[in-house]
Structure formats: C-alpha cells, structure tokens
Amino acid sequence: MDAPKPLIGVLDEPGEYRDALADTIARDGLAVLAAQRLEDLPAETSLVVAHARAVPSLAWASLTERLPTVVVSDSRLDADLLTAVDVGLVDYVVEPMRHGQLLRRMIRKAIELRRLEDERNLDRERLAQLNQHLEELNESLETHLALLRLDQQAGGQIQRKLLPPHPQTLGGITCDYWLMPSLYLSGDFLDFQRFDNRFTLFYFADVSGHGASSAFVTVLLKYLCNRWLNEWDGKQPDRLPSDWLAALNRELLDTGIGKHATLFVGVIDHVDHCLYYSLGAQLPKPLLVAEGIAVELPGEGMPVGLFPNVDYPRLSYRLPADFTLWLCSDGILECLPGETLDMRLRELEQRIVTCTTLERLRDSLALHASGDIDTEEDLSGEELPDDLTIMMLSGFGDDH
Incomplete structure (x- = not known):
C-alpha cells in the first residue's frame, strides 16, 4: 500500500488568487487544502503555505511553532513578509505563480526536513x-552481584573452616600451607590428619576450574x-592412597557434574619413615628436598573424575x-617466569631449594595480593588467573 500523500494547507483569503495558488502547489501530485484560518486546517496537515496578508502579525509565531511554514508574497517589500521572516518560517517565495516549480521544491524539501x-x-x-531501561537493568544487576558476592564470601568462610589448622606438628611432622583463591572460593583443597601414633594422612587436591562449582x-x-578415614582399620597403608583415588574417581563420575581433579594422597609411617602415596596427574609434581637437593617423587596417574575403571599407582618412598x-x-606456574612449561618447572625447583620456608617461597612470587584464604579481608583487589x-x-628432625 502506498504511503498517504502529505497534506499541504494553503492560508489566504478566498478568491481566484488562492485557488490559483492551490492549483500551482497541486501540480506535482501534492494534496492541497485551502483555508482562510489556521484553525480550519485538519490535524494531519504537514505544512502550511501562507500568504503574507492572510496571517496577522502577532499570529506568525504560533503558526511557525505548530507547523513548518512557507510564506508567499507579491513583493519583497511586503511588511507582513518581513514580520514572518523574523519569527522563523521555513522559507518564502515572491510571486509564487511565476515560480511554481521552486515553490513545490521548497515544500517537498521542508516536508522531508x-x-x-x-x-x-x-x-x-x-x-x-x-x-x-538500561539503568534499571544495571541497578538490578548490581543488586544481584552484591548478593552473589555476599554468598561467595560466606562460602569462602565455610571453606576456610574445613581446612586444617596451620602450622601444626603431628608426630614430628610439621604441616604448613598457603592458599590463595582466584576470587572468593577456591578449587584447591588440602588436609592433614593424624590417624594414630603410627600414621599421618594428608592429601592435596586441585579441582578443575575455580569458583563456586569447584x-x-x-x-x-x-x-x-x-568417611573413608573413619572406615580404615590402619592396615595395608600402601593400598590406602590408591584405593581412595579410585573411590573418589567413581564418586565424581557418578555425580555427573563434569568436574575432575588432580590429587596427591599420602600416608606417612612414623615408625618406618616411609611415605606411601598415589597421585592423579599432579602438576607440578611433588618435590622432596633433603640436604639441599630437590627430587621429584616418582609416579604417574590419571586425573580423578574423567575416566571410569582407573587403577591408580601404589607408590612408596623412604623418607630421610x-x-x-x-x-x-x-596456579603457581602462572606466577613464574619462563616461556615453556619446562622452564617454569625448573624455576620452581630452584626456588624451592633456595627458599627454605613457606613465607620465602610465597614472597618470591611477588604477588601484589598478600592475603590468603585464612584472612577475613576482601581478596578481590587483584583477581588471580x-x-x-x-x-x-x-620432618622428622630429631624425632626417631
């Protein structure tokens, strides 16, 4: 359907002149309605062509405010024309019958403008x-983010309660740690517990991803x-780490949450000074330092929670x-220099040998954020990758 033609109102005193002016405007197919007063024109009028004599001087301002207005006159010296020009009309044409094409062009241009x-x-x-609408959405988003931040902070406090106290010494073995979540919650976790006078158990886990789900x-x-520790009878410590990893592997697969983890599980025998352990894709591999020399604990294992029916290795190491x-x-690899993984692993090994304490190793990483998961402060000042x-x-020191 064609769009309706714009309606052009012609204001002038009734007579042959007004009729001729209306015919001149209508030649290009424009819709024209002639009237004596502005009030007689319908609301859908798009533009007014007014003769200078047809509008009182005081009425020009209200006319030009309501509709685009083209003024016609028979003389440039017409006082009413000068008054109309002063109040802001679109344009004017002198002797419109002689310049009909110019008048129609002005009308079409004014309508387009x-x-x-x-x-x-x-x-x-x-x-x-x-x-x-965006301001309202942003305000709603800020509210939801604030609630989410409070939930994450509350979750971080709960997670802190699940960690073991540190540093602590059990049977001549001292455990200390430093855990920095990338934001509020961490996918890293560890534990260190004494089973009895002979055995101490510990594990170190890095769950894929980070945040709430991890x-x-x-x-x-x-x-x-x-639960598994309570069910263990203290026998066959060499089997316990690998059995734990196999059981955890089944549990993670059964949940169907799509999460996997790298783990190291160890049992320290205080009598035989032996470490029984198993590992699942631990990276970096555990480093044992004795007499200023660092060695990687041997062994390989699959990640936990990715593949069914995985057998994890039963490994042991005689502790000095x-x-x-x-x-x-x-996450420590992100804080070390080096273009390749091997270069960063070698850098880590060198720092572990030279940094004999946990605080020295942490400080050598030159992190701007100095807090850890034990602190109640907001750690969001610098989000870690x-x-x-x-x-x-x-251990064992002088404890024999």
Whole structure:
C-alpha cells in the first residue's frame, strides 16, 4: 500500500488568487487544502503555505511553532513578509505563480526536513527510554552481584573452616600451607590428619576450574575422605592412597557434574619413615628436598573424575631423617617466569631449594595480593588467573 500523500494547507483569503495558488502547489501530485484560518486546517496537515496578508502579525509565531511554514508574497517589500521572516518560517517565495516549480521544491524539501526531525525526536525518545531501561537493568544487576558476592564470601568462610589448622606438628611432622583463591572460593583443597601414633594422612587436591562449582567439589572431597578415614582399620597403608583415588574417581563420575581433579594422597609411617602415596596427574609434581637437593617423587596417574575403571599407582618412598616435601597447585606456574612449561618447572625447583620456608617461597612470587584464604579481608583487589596453593611438610628432625 502506498504511503498517504502529505497534506499541504494553503492560508489566504478566498478568491481566484488562492485557488490559483492551490492549483500551482497541486501540480506535482501534492494534496492541497485551502483555508482562510489556521484553525480550519485538519490535524494531519504537514505544512502550511501562507500568504503574507492572510496571517496577522502577532499570529506568525504560533503558526511557525505548530507547523513548518512557507510564506508567499507579491513583493519583497511586503511588511507582513518581513514580520514572518523574523519569527522563523521555513522559507518564502515572491510571486509564487511565476515560480511554481521552486515553490513545490521548497515544500517537498521542508516536508522531508520535518520528517527527519520527527524521526530524530522519536530516536531521542527511544534512546531515553532505552537508557532508563538500561539503568534499571544495571541497578538490578548490581543488586544481584552484591548478593552473589555476599554468598561467595560466606562460602569462602565455610571453606576456610574445613581446612586444617596451620602450622601444626603431628608426630614430628610439621604441616604448613598457603592458599590463595582466584576470587572468593577456591578449587584447591588440602588436609592433614593424624590417624594414630603410627600414621599421618594428608592429601592435596586441585579441582578443575575455580569458583563456586569447584569449591563444592572440595566440600565433597572433605566429607568423603573423613568417611573413608573413619572406615580404615590402619592396615595395608600402601593400598590406602590408591584405593581412595579410585573411590573418589567413581564418586565424581557418578555425580555427573563434569568436574575432575588432580590429587596427591599420602600416608606417612612414623615408625618406618616411609611415605606411601598415589597421585592423579599432579602438576607440578611433588618435590622432596633433603640436604639441599630437590627430587621429584616418582609416579604417574590419571586425573580423578574423567575416566571410569582407573587403577591408580601404589607408590612408596623412604623418607630421610630430615626432609621437606613441597606440593603446589598449577596456579603457581602462572606466577613464574619462563616461556615453556619446562622452564617454569625448573624455576620452581630452584626456588624451592633456595627458599627454605613457606613465607620465602610465597614472597618470591611477588604477588601484589598478600592475603590468603585464612584472612577475613576482601581478596578481590587483584583477581588471580587461577587458585594458588602451596603445602609444605617437614620432618622428622630429631624425632626417631
């Protein structure tokens, strides 16, 4: 359907002149309606062509405010024409019958300019409505983010309660750690418990990803390991780490949450000075330092929670009388120089040998954020690319 033609109103005294003016305007197919007063024109009028003599001097201002106006006159010296020019008409034409084509061109141009102005006004109105809507959405988002931040902070406090006290010494073995979540919650987790006078158990986990979903897995890990520890009879310590990893692998697969983890599980025999352990894709590998020399604990294992029916290795290592065992999550690799993984692993090994304490190793990473998961302060000042955890066990010293 064709768009309706714009209606052009002609204001002048009735007579042959007005009729001739209307015919001149209508030659290009424009719709024209002649009237003596502005009030006689319908609301859909797009533009007014007014003769200078037809509008009182005081009425020009209200006319030009209401509609685009083209004034016609028979003389440039017409006083009414000069009055109309002063109040802001669109344009004027002298002797319109002789310049009909120019008049029609002016009318079409004025109508197009008015259409563009109306579109701009509509766009401004829509933009104002959109801005208001965006402000409301932003306010709602800020509210939800604040609630989420409070939930995350509360979750972080709960997660802190699940961690073991540190540093602590059990049967001549001292455990200390430093855990820095990437934001509020961590996918890294660890534990260190004395089973009886002979055995101490510990594990070190790095759940894939970080944030709430990974932190929930650490809660599950804490619950399962406590349950399995209560069920253990203290026999066959060499089997316990690998059996734990196999059982955890089944549990994670059964949950269907799509999370996996790298783990190291160890049992320290205080009588035989032996470490029984198993590991699942631990990276960096655990480093044991004795007499200033660092060695990687041997062994390989699959990640936990990815593949069914995985057998994890049963490994053991004779502990020297005085040792330090370091375990780090892969977040530490983001803080070390080096273009390749091997270069960063060698850098980590050198720092572990030279940094004999946990505080020295932490300080050597030159992190701007100095807090850890034990602090109640807001750690969001610098978001780390990944959770970062360091665990250090040392012994036996003079305890034989």
